[in-house]
Amino acid sequence: MINDADLLVNDAHWAFGTGFEDPLAGVDTTVPEGVDAAGLARCCLMLGDDALVLSQRLSEWCSRAPDLEEDIALSNIALDLLGQARLLLARAAAADPSLVPVLPEDSPVPAEDALAFFRDAGQFRNVVLAELPNGDFAETVTRLLLFSTWRLEVFEQLVTHADTVLAAVAAKGRKELSYHRDFSARWFVTLARGTEESRRRVLTAVDALWPWWSALDVPAEVDVVLEQVFAAARVERPEVPPAEDGGREGGHTAALTDLLADMQSVARAHPRGLW
Amino acid sequence: MTVLTKTGEGAAALASELARAREVAETVVDPELPMLTLADLGVLRDVALTDGTVVVDITPTYSGCPAMATMRDDLVHALHREGFADVRVRVALSPAWTSDWISERGRAALTEAGISPPGPARREGPVLLALKPARRAIRCPLCASADVELTSEFGSTACKALYRCRACLEPFDHVKEI
Numbered sequence: 001m002i003n004d005a006d007l008l009v010n011d012a013h014w015a016f017g018t019g020f021e022d023p024l025a026g027v028d029t030t031v032p033e034g035v036d037a038a039g040l041a042r043c044c045l046m047l048g049d050d051a052l053v054l055s056q057r058l059s060e061w062c063s064r065a066p067d068l069e070e071d072i073a074l075s076n077i078a079l080d081l082l083g084q085a086r087l088l089l090a091r092a093a094a095a096d097p098s099l100v101p102v103l104p105e106d107s108p109v110p111a112e113d114a115l116a117f118f119r120d121a122g123q124f125r126n127v128v129l130a131e132l133p134n135g136d137f138a139e140t141v142t143r144l145l146l147f148s149t150w151r152l153e154v155f156e157q158l159v160t161h162a163d164t165v166l167a168a169v170a171a172k173g174r175k176e177l178s179y180h181r182d183f184s185a186r187w188f189v190t191l192a193r194g195t196e197e198s199r200r201r202v203l204t205a206v207d208a209l210w211p212w213w214s215a216l217d218v219p220a221e222v223d224v225v226l227e228q229v230f231a232a233a234r235v236e237r238p239e240v241p242p243a244e245d246g247g248r249e250g251g252h253t254a255a256l257t258d259l260l261a262d263m264q265s266v267a268r269a270h271p272r273g274l275w
Numbered sequence: 276m277t278v279l280t281k282t283g284e285g286a287a288a289l290a291s292e293l294a295r296a297r298e299v300a301e302t303v304v305d306p307e308l309p310m311l312t313l314a315d316l317g318v319l320r321d322v323a324l325t326d327g328t329v330v331v332d333i334t335p336t337y338s339g340c341p342a343m344a345t346m347r348d349d350l351v352h353a354l355h356r357e358g359f360a361d362v363r364v365r366v367a368l369s370p371a372w373t374s375d376w377i378s379e380r381g382r383a384a385l386t387e388a389g390i391s392p393p394g395p396a397r398r399e400g401p402v403l404l405a406l407k408p409a410r411r412a413i414r415c416p417l418c419a420s421a422d423v424e425l426t427s428e429f430g431s432t433a434c435k436a437l438y439r440c441r442a443c444l445e446p447f448d449h450v451k452e453i
């Protein structure tokens with residue numbers, strides 16, 4: 001006979017329990033003297049939202065990628081970005097608690113989750129490049145190449161930031177991002193020099209993404225790396241006028257609204273739920 | 276509580292308490308790689324005794340590592356069991372953990388368990404673009420043959436790659452260099 005209690009999921013089934021606790025637990029989060037706390041929080045929110053939104057997009061590939069190896073790779077990249085997002089949103093909340101949506105007094109939702117699940121699209125600060133639908137595998141790889149090359153360079157610069165928490169998040173993240181960049185660069189070259197069809201798809205992806213890419217203010221070092229990848233792939237970078245990207249001020253496309261509706265529905269339906 | 280002074284007997288007692296706390300902390304193992312202690316993994320950074328509180332410093336192996344909470348709890352429980360009532364675990368994010376911190380004893384324990392230990396990690400400085408997958412110079416942990424092939428960049432966990440030995444045909448995990 002099966003006992004009811006045996007059917008209930010208990011913590012023992014999970015390698016690390018079911019509690020998702022503060023990713024900065026045990027870390028000294030005092031904002032160092034001379035660092036503008038509100039500015040630091042805004043910066044962490046932008047970088048955290050970029051990672052959270054692209055992570056959610058990439059996770060849509062889980063169980064749908066062309067083969068198992070790429071499926072696991074994309075899921076792991078999504079997990080890396082989610083790890084970065086958790087640290088950055090927790091950092092933003094600790095530096096400027098006024099950013100965190102106000103929930104009922106007895107709400108068990110931690111600050112990072114309040115930021116992720118209880119803000120509307122207009123309060124998100126990610127760039128539009130991160131929220132665009134995945135498209136096909138070629139478009140996913142092309143977006144990841146642009147995004148991770150850019151983010152890696154930003155993190156290289158943040159390693160020396162005066163806020164030691166942000167600097168440490170960057171130092172950790174750069175190792176992850178260099179893998180994301182190399183993974184997507186290899187696929188970009190492989191597809192661009194593969195069959196007529198795979199090349200056509202890469203060129204279509206580049207054309208579709210380029211207005212959103214050229215809207216961004218990226219450091220010059222990023223171009224040097226992209227130049228190498230595009231040369232190896234024998235792909236020209238298009239000359240197109242930049243799109244109008246209001247993401248950093250909360251101006252987003254309908255794609256973000258759809259993504260958030262999906263991502264936030266469970267947390268909002270059970271605001272007192274414990275996970 | 277006995278007030279310990281820093282002279283004579285007091286200092287000696289304090290030093291031996293610290294040594295004992297350190298010994299206990301060093302026996303705690305990693306939840307994912309139980310053949311490794313946190314000390315062998317390089318996650319355990321420091322053990323100190325301040326005003327009767329044992330202060331343990333640990334560092335996460337990667338961003339948002341889900342095993343951190345378990346490691347913290349295991350350290351606290353182990354020290355409580357050995358009679359240390361006040362225990363505080365601090366998490367140091369910087370400097371970032373690297374697989375180079377895995378001790379020689381840890382590497383031997385990995386090989387013994389059929390897992391290939393990581394080679395040297397990349398040094399600091401900008402990360403150069405690599406359009407070809409990294410070729411690792413590694414040996415089969417079972418038969419020591421260097422004739423091995425990569426099956427998948429992700430093995431049983433994200434921090435391991437899956438290889439196959441062409442000599443003895445056995446598959447094995449390799450802890451990645453970071």
Ligand SMILES: [Zn+2]
Nearest residue numbers: 415418440443
């Ligand atoms: Zn072998």
